[in-house]
Amino acid sequence: MSSLIKIYKALLEHYSDKxxxxxxxxxxxxxxxxxxxxxxxxxxxxxxRRPLNVKASNKALGSPYCLTPVCQGRNTRLESYYNEQxxxxxxxxxxxxxxxxxxxLVSALGDDQANxxxxxxxxxxxxxxxxxxxxxxxxxxxxxxxxxxxxxxxLDSLLDLLSGFILWYTSHTMRRPNPYLYPxxxxxxxxxxxxxxxxxxxxxxxxxxxxxxxQLISKSNQLELQGTNKYWVIGVMLFVTLVKFNLMLLxxxxxxxxxxxxxxxxxxxxxxxxxxxxxxxxxxRFYWWIDPIGAIMLALYTIWNWSKIVLENVSAxxxxxxxxxxxQKITYLCWNHHEAIKHIDxxxxxxxxxxxxxxxxxxxxxxxxxxxxxxxxxxxQNKLECLPDIERAFVHLDYEFSHRPEHAPxxxxx
Numbered sequence: 522m523s524s525l526i527k528i529y530k531a532l533l534e535h536y537s538d539k540x541x542x543x544x545x546x547x548x549x550x551x552x553x554x555x556x557x558x559x560x561x562x563x564x565x566x567x568x569x570r571r572p573l574n575v576k577a578s579n580k581a582l583g584s585p586y587c588l589t590p591v592c593q594g595r596n597t598r599l600e601s602y603y604n605e606q607x608x609x610x611x612x613x614x615x616x617x618x619x620x621x622x623x624x625x626l627v628s629a630l631g632d633d634q635a636n637x638x639x640x641x642x643x644x645x646x647x648x649x650x651x652x653x654x655x656x657x658x659x660x661x662x663x664x665x666x667x668x669x670x671x672x673x674x675x676l677d678s679l680l681d682l683l684s685g686f687i688l689w690y691t692s693h694t695m696r697r698p699n700p701y702l703y704p705x706x707x708x709x710x711x712x713x714x715x716x717x718x719x720x721x722x723x724x725x726x727x728x729x730x731x732x733x734x735x736q737l738i739s740k741s742n743q744l745e746l747q748g749t750n751k752y753w754v755i756g757v758m759l760f761v762t763l764v765k766f767n768l769m770l771l772x773x774x775x776x777x778x779x780x781x782x783x784x785x786x787x788x789x790x791x792x793x794x795x796x797x798x799x800x801x802x803x804x805x806r807f808y809w810w811i812d813p814i815g816a817i818m819l820a821l822y823t824i825w826n827w828s829k830i831v832l833e834n835v836s837a838x839x840x841x842x843x844x845x846x847x848x849q850k851i852t853y854l855c856w857n858h859h860e861a862i863k864h865i866d867x868x869x870x871x872x873x874x875x876x877x878x879x880x881x882x883x884x885x886x887x888x889x890x891x892x893x894x895x896x897x898x899x900x901x902q903n904k905l906e907c908l909p910d911i912e913r914a915f916v917h918l919d920y921e922f923s924h925r926p927e928h929a930p931x932x933x934x935x
Contacts, residue, residue: 609850613849644771644780644783645689647768648768648783651764651765652678652682653682655678655761655764656675658757659675659761660675662753662757662758676725676728676729691713691714694707694710706912708874709838709874712837712874712875713838715834716838718786719827719828719830719831720827722786722827723828723831725823727820727824729817729820730817730821733814733816733820737810737813737814754798755798758798761794762790762795762798765790765791768787769787769791789826792819793819797815797816797819800812800815800818801815803815837874837875838872841872842870842871843870847877851868851905854905855868858900859897861889862883862897863885864883865881865883866919867880867881868880868882873912875912876910876911876912877910878911878914879914879915881914881915881916881917882922882927883897883898883901883916883919884919885897885919897918898918901916
């Protein structure tokens with residue numbers, strides 16, 4: 522038995538890379554009785570494991586007349602398939618290390634969420650302060666240059682302030698839960714705020730598109746980039762672009778949907794600043810119509826980029842199902858949770874906001890006392906909610922699995 526425990530411990534040491542759950546306690550002080558039971562009835566990953574870099578045979582697979590590129594493609598696909606399976610096993614191995622102590626789960630998650638919340642607030646605040654300063658600078662540059670592309674970039678900064686206020690308000694609201702008015706929390710405020718944000722940005726793109734087209738039709742040239750004014754505009758726009766690029770790197774390193782929206786906005790600002798500056802300089806050097814053409818390109822990019830974000834968040838709000846790999850992780854976690862679980866009837870995971878809701882139906886012996894059945898179901902629920910991608914888990918206990926589904930879909934008459 523000691524050799525089996527060493528194998529199990531080695532697996533956890535090799536695969537434990539999720540600091541959000543207290544895996545390290547299980548590694549450093551394994552419960553021998555618990556591991557003994559798990560190794561007797563649970564799924565044993567080391568029996569399923571392949572080498573990390575599986576290489577298919579170099580010999581022709583199938584017909585000897587197979588062309589070399591085709592055979593190499595087949596080998597590559599086979600290698601890719603096994604490596605994907607190994608990644609799934611790697612993720613599942615970390616699930617076995619979850620502590621069975623609910624207190625440890627809550628404290629570990631609480632500390633991690635507190636640290637993450639501090640980083641989120643810092644990134645949002647510094648982004649808002651930077652947007653205020655950059656907007657003031659861009660207003661001055663727009664007045665000096667009278668470039669339509671730079672004015673479009675300035676209007677984008679104006680909407681950055683408005684959208685930043687929207688995202689700050691949603692983040693501020695989510696941090697103050699009200700269990701009576703909002704029993705399941707306010708996490709749905711996050712995608713709603715991003716939807717409003719993206720809608721405003723797409724509206725900006727349409728407005729710029731209209732104004733640029735009007736200037737092209739009227740053939741009006743109001744660009745003023747001469748002498749020292751030209752170098753002043755170049756220096757200021759490059760400085761603003763550098764600031765936005767650093768903010769993008771900061772926000773991209775934080776795994777929060779609202780902060781990620783800021784990262785996308787900062788990246789968009791880097792693109793608009795560079796394209797706007799290039800269009801203004803080329804229009805001043807060669808042809809005047811390059812400036813409105815550059816503004817039209819920015820407008821089309823704005824509409825396409827933020828329309829895509831709108832569609833992504835709509836799918837998250839309407840309850841899109843989790844990918845099969847995530848459902849496999851939940852199934853593995855449920856099956857290895859307790860030896861009294863005889864069957865797994867249903868596994869569902871769907872998005873209602875930024876994270877997943879999980880529904881699990883497990884089958885326990887019909888003669889099991891309610892006290893034991895309740896403890897098994899509650900501990901499984903807590904373990905599922907320990908996963909960083911799951912916001913809330915529902916565990917339904919049953920004694921047989923041959924009945925119809927508990928929640929039959931309703932038929933709505935239009």
